[in-house]
Amino acid sequence: MDFKHDPKNDFKSIDDLDKKEAEKEIKALREGIEYHNYLYYVKNQPKISDSTFDRLFKRLQELEKAFPEFQSEISPTQKIGAPPVDRLKKIKHTVTMLSLNAALENKEAQDFDDFIRRNTGQEKITYVVEPKFDGMSVEIVYEGGHFKYGATRGDGQTGEDVSENIKTIRAVPLRLRSEEGDEVPSFLAVRGEVFMPKKAFQELNKKRIELGDNPFANPRNAAAGTMRQLDSKKVAGMPLDIYFYEILSIEGMEFSSHWEVLHQLPEWGLKIDKDNRRCESFQKAERYRDELNQRRDELEYEIDGIVIKVDNHTIREQLGTRQRSPRWALAWKFPPKKEVTTLEDIVVQVGRTGMLTPVALLQPVEVGGVTVSRATLHNEDEVHSKDVRPRDKVRIARAGDVIPEVVERIKERGKKRGKKFFMPDECPVCGSEVFKEGAYYFCSAGLTCSAQLIGHILHYASRNAMNIEGMGEKVVKKLVDRELVKDVADLYHLSVDDLKTLEGFAQKSAENLYQAIQGAQEARLDRFLYALGIRHVGQHVARVLAREFNTLNKLQKAEEDELQEVPEAGPQIARSVHHFFKQEQNQKVLERLQESGVQVKPMETRAMSLPLKGKKFVFTGGLDQYTRDEARQTVEDLGGRATSSVSKETDYLVVGEEPGSKLDEAKKHHVKILDEGEFKKLVEKL
Ligand code: IVH
Numbered sequence: 001m002d003f004k005h006d007p008k009n010d011f012k013s014i015d016d017l018d019k020k021e022a023e024k025e026i027k028a029l030r031e032g033i034e035y036h037n038y039l040y041y042v043k044n045q046p047k048i049s050d051s052t053f054d055r056l057f058k059r060l061q062e063l064e065k066a067f068p069e070f071q072s073e074i075s076p077t078q079k080i081g082a083p084p085v086d087r088l089k090k091i092k093h094t095v096t097m098l099s100l101n102a103a104l105e106n107k108e109a110q111d112f113d114d115f116i117r118r119n120t121g122q123e124k125i126t127y128v129v130e131p132k133f134d135g136m137s138v139e140i141v142y143e144g145g146h147f148k149y150g151a152t153r154g155d156g157q158t159g160e161d162v163s164e165n166i167k168t169i170r171a172v173p174l175r176l177r178s179e180e181g182d183e184v185p186s187f188l189a190v191r192g193e194v195f196m197p198k199k200a201f202q203e204l205n206k207k208r209i210e211l212g213d214n215p216f217a218n219p220r221n222a223a224a225g226t227m228r229q230l231d232s233k234k235v236a237g238m239p240l241d242i243y244f245y246e247i248l249s250i251e252g253m254e255f256s257s258h259w260e261v262l263h264q265l266p267e268w269g270l271k272i273d274k275d276n277r278r279c280e281s282f283q284k285a286e287r288y289r290d291e292l293n294q295r296r297d298e299l300e301y302e303i304d305g306i307v308i309k310v311d312n313h314t315i316r317e318q319l320g321t322r323q324r325s326p327r328w329a330l331a332w333k334f335p336p337k338k339e340v341t342t343l344e345d346i347v348v349q350v351g352r353t354g355m356l357t358p359v360a361l362l363q364p365v366e367v368g369g370v371t372v373s374r375a376t377l378h379n380e381d382e383v384h385s386k387d388v389r390p391r392d393k394v395r396i397a398r399a400g401d402v403i404p405e406v407v408e409r410i411k412e413r414g415k416k417r418g419k420k421f422f423m424p425d426e427c428p429v430c431g432s433e434v435f436k437e438g439a440y441y442f443c444s445a446g447l448t449c450s451a452q453l454i455g456h457i458l459h460y461a462s463r464n465a466m467n468i469e470g471m472g473e474k475v476v477k478k479l480v481d482r483e484l485v486k487d488v489a490d491l492y493h494l495s496v497d498d499l500k501t502l503e504g505f506a507q508k509s510a511e512n513l514y515q516a517i518q519g520a521q522e523a524r525l526d527r528f529l530y531a532l533g534i535r536h537v538g539q540h541v542a543r544v545l546a547r548e549f550n551t552l553n554k555l556q557k558a559e560e561d562e563l564q565e566v567p568e569a570g571p572q573i574a575r576s577v578h579h580f581f582k583q584e585q586n587q588k589v590l591e592r593l594q595e596s597g598v599q600v601k602p603m604e605t606r607a608m609s610l611p612l613k614g615k616k617f618v619f620t621g622g623l624d625q626y627t628r629d630e631a632r633q634t635v636e637d638l639g640g641r642a643t644s645s646v647s648k649e650t651d652y653l654v655v656g657e658e659p660g661s662k663l664d665e666a667k668k669h670h671v672k673i674l675d676e677g678e679f680k681k682l683v684e685k686l
Pocket of ligand 1: 098099100130131132133134135136137153193245246307326329331
């Protein structure tokens with residue numbers, strides 16, 4: 001059994017495994033998963049698809065559940081978080097986690113090189129240049145090759161125990177890798193930087209804004225905030241990554257240079273950055289710094305400079321350290337990506353959730369290679385604390401180098417300034433009353449505000465909501481601009497002729513969209529609730545509420561305190577849901593949706609009738625729209641059973657990406673075969 005090289009190996013039914021076989025398979029699965037993690041994260045050369053990986057992972061989880069005697073703290077399945085804690089414990093570091101002296105000017109960096117050459121009598125120094133990752137520094141300790149704990153830097157002597165959070169980061173191995181016969185150190189403390197890639201950061205912030213949470217200011221704050229979470233299960237879903245860059249202490253092994261260390265770390269499965277470079281002189285290091293500065297925007301993660309480090313360990317020792325920083329390394333910062341321009345006006349933008357955001361309209365300016373003509377001012381308080389007004393000169397930065405932001409006003413004497421900014425009392429788009437929540441203002445109109453409408457319709461039609469295929473941004477904009485749709489209920493009154501009048505539409509495409517809309521008239525309560533786009537009601541909350549109240553009618557009538565008692569709901573959600581259903585406009589839209597034939601199915605009746613009672617399902621290959629758990633749960637909710645192997649008793653085989661030998665088996669037994677789409681249709685119809 002070798003899942004490293006033969007991951008498609010088919011699985012025996014768990015019921016048929018004896019203890020010995022299970023132990024053997026668990027061992028092989030763990031090794032296979034660790035190996036494929038290594039290929040994916042460290043080598044950046046995955047050999048198997050995500051779905052095959054998920055299949056191995058799932059199987060290991062199932063085996064560990066069925067044979068708890070083989071559970072282990074360092075199993076790759078232990079990367080999903082632990083119960084929350086009240087506070088983070090303190091941890092004393094194995095050695096002081098030093099900080100770095102920083103240079104901003106080239107002259108300071110030149111002085112650093114001069115100092116080292118003078119003090120060591122060397123003519124030329126070999127350096128290692130590494131990107132200076134903008135994240136959170138951590139110490140991770142492995143004992144006997146096994147993950148022991150992980151801690152934040154804190155004050156350098158003592159940090160906070162964030163072991164559970166660190167364990168959830170997929171690129172952190174719980175066991176050090178060793179090639180056959182090679183030994184791993186009996187003790188190893190490594191230092192690395194936990195960070196959030198730029199793209200993941202943007203997506204996370206988008207989601208937070210949609211849910212009404214404050215966005216993180218930059219990827220570093222996002223990484224640091226996440227790392228200090230008390231509930232590691234929440235961290236498990238976060239897109240955190242890590243690069244390792246120093247050994248803090250090690251037993252039983254010595255290295256003569258940093259470059260050697262950087263070769264060894266990945267051998268143990270500890271990921272290093274591919275942009276680290278050895279430079280044989282200061283001049284070469286300087287050139288590489290300029291190159292990285294040029295490429296800065298293309299990198300997938302934020303860097304704010306380079307770290308230039310003496311390569312040779314003997315020279316490092318000769319130089320020694322100051323109280324807080326080594327003499328052999330320097331953080332050489334890039335100049336900040338900021339530019340000065342004129343703020344022409346402050347306008348208010350209305351988002352899907354109705355949130356009003358002040359936006360600065362700028363005289364276009366290039367900031368770090370990107371032309372910026374708008375920048376967010378976040379909220380009214382921020383406009384006031386920065387004291388910016390139309391006609392002011394302002395400094396612009398790309399915050400976290402992603403979203404352009406107004407950093408500060410540049411004072412100019414004797415210049416006539418524009419008017420102080422205040423949020424309007426009425427929504428700038430629909431004129432409805434504006435209300436305030438925390439530091440943010442919202443349009444109270446809900447589904448009838450036209451600025452929100454485009455976003456709402458897109459959300460209503462999205463895959464996890466009503467799933468109307470073909471209802472993309474361009475179409476929705478046209479429908480709203482042409483006033484063919486004033487609320488989501490209008491969608492159901494569109495005729496083929498209406499759709500045909502849209503630019504780019506012909507008879508056939510209009511008919512297709514018409515069918516897609518008419519086909520989206522039925523939805524289970526949780527999907528419908530999610531589709532309504534109520535603030536703070538994402539998919540999960542929608543499911544929780546739907547399970548609790550069962551019918552739309554009951555939920556609509558629920559009082560705020562009743563809503564608050566729903567586990568996981570809390571006051572913010574309760575207030576938002578209550579407010580939504582109390583709004584007259586929203587009530588009207590809901591009535592019209594019902595009149596248009598939209599049927600909201602209660603959760604319970606569906607489950608109580610158990611339409612799949614007695615039916616046996618087997619899944620093979622990776623599914624796109626469901627995790628295995630969700631697929632299984634769906635079948636079980638409807639009274640069916642999901643089993644792991646195909647037999648003549650099996651009723652359905654659901655085939656995903658890269659199906660295993662179960663497909664042949666199913667054909668042999670004439671089992672009905674469904675692809676994912678067919679499976680989805682089947683369960684949604686019931
Ligand atoms: S080496 C004794 N290498 O920068 C050497 N630090 O301003 C200590 N950092 O707290 C650090 N990238 O969090 C090192 N490639 C890198 C780094 C790096 C980012 C951070 C680290 C440190 C801070 C100092």
